[in-house]
Amino acid sequence: MQIFDSFLLEAVINGILLGGILALLALGLNLIFGVIDVVWICYAELIMIGMYSVYYAHNVYHWPLALAFLACVLLVAALGALLHVLVIRPVLGAEPINQLLVTGGVLFFLQAVATLAFGVEFKNVGVSLPALQIAGMYISFARLIAFGVALGGMVALYLFLKRTYIGTAIRAISQDRGIMPLMGVSPNRIFVLTSAIGGALAGLAACLLVLQYDIHPAIGLSFGPITFMVCVLGGLGNMVGGFIAAFIFAQFISVGGYFLALEWGYVLAFLFFIGMMFWRPQGILGGK
Amino acid sequence: MLRLENVSAGYGSFQALFDVSLEVNGGESVAVIGPNGAGKTTLLRVISKLLPASAGTVSMEGWPLNDVPAHQVIARGIAQVPENRRLFPKLTVEENLKMGGFLAAARARYAERLEFVYSLFPRMKERRAQAAGTLSGGEQQMCAIGRALMSGPKLLLLDEPSAGLAPVVVQAIFGLIRRICAEGYTVLIVEQNIRQVLKVVDRAYLLETGRIKTSGAAATLLASDEIRKAYLGL
């Protein structure tokens, strides 16, 4: 029997690459929850809007792709800040269930707006990147880029949170909101800024996803739920936990998909998730 | 330096402070003493604008703070060490100190002030990389005081620095406060530990159920029958 199975290895590598993008998806959501204590149910829909923005900037208005990407990140960052000011801030003191409902409402709102404005047909930016062939394995170039950028984005965020005054304040505010003014920090501004960063991460994810997937108004549903599961599995609000959970999940999907069929990979991942929820409902690294 | 004129404040329909007037002059150390629930913490929260006054004015160096938002009070030179220290437990000691020096003006002098805080509390230098939540009670109080000093305040507000500490540690903390006063800081300190605090400060106000009952030089109050009978059990 052959010990070294290059197809299995290919599946593992593709799983790692998928893990990178899942980790990026989870990162923004975890940042928002960890700092503001609110779950953006509409997170994936922000990404959907970002994907459309790349399509319109690049394919309709013929901006260079790099410029379209930059615009997408800035646009979704602005949407994140706007979401906070218009929707989250008024319900900050409300019951968690109301906060969920309100961002859930934004989800349907964004889907409806996208359907009206952009139509239901699938759109594609039409950038097709080749698959790399390494040692007999096929590795998607788009996934490789996504993995690299996702990792880079996460390292950048980590350094920002660790090294800068504002980053330290973002970590501090999640531990004691009430005394931030005594430090000379306006909690409001930190929340708006954190929301903009969360939005920027969603925008970055949109740029990476647009290279691999068609765009349609309901695209958020294809990765929104899995993003939430990754966050919950890692411990909601725990960025390191989310990172680990993303790679575990991705392996289930990729390797499970290799042994059975792709859909079964997802089924296995969901089963694993359900099992884990019985065993560790607080998540891998969750505190409470 | 700091002046309160007929300040009232409360929580909802509950009034916690009634017509409080007091003054702290530059270079002075002043205490507000009083029993549980007298309104001491409320008073400091009003000065820092964490709680709005329902009447009266608070002014710093002649400027009323009425329209100053809470996060800009520290820029006027008022730093507070809050009740129960309120460190950021998961940040390291040094990160906590960094938060105290968040203001743009303070960032420029970060290294110098850090050095000063470490010279005042050498223990903090040893523990600089430790999560603040894992410090002992006394160490946490040092860290909280150090954090407030990082902004280079003109006036330092201290809310019960001795609360919850062992007697030896209380002695040490009051010793440190004495040193801070000697460094030239103006200090307003709120305490229940009346006997100890009156040995450290120049003047004191007695606050009871939200009203200033009496005030005077610390030594006079310490000797007065009113304080001795009611609070020192003599």
Ligand SMILES: Nc1ncnc2c1ncn2[C@@H]1O[C@H](COP(=O)(O)OP(=O)(O)OP(=O)(O)O)[C@@H](O)[C@H]1O
């Ligand atoms: N958040 C709040 N909501 C309602 N009432 C409050 C609140 N905080 C304090 N109070 C009330 O205001 C009064 C003054 O409280 P405050 O905390 O200022 O007292 P204190 O002198 O600091 O007491 P202690 O020595 O126990 O710290 C108390 O009667 C208290 O019950």
Ligand SMILES: [Mg+2]
């Ligand atoms: Mg108090």
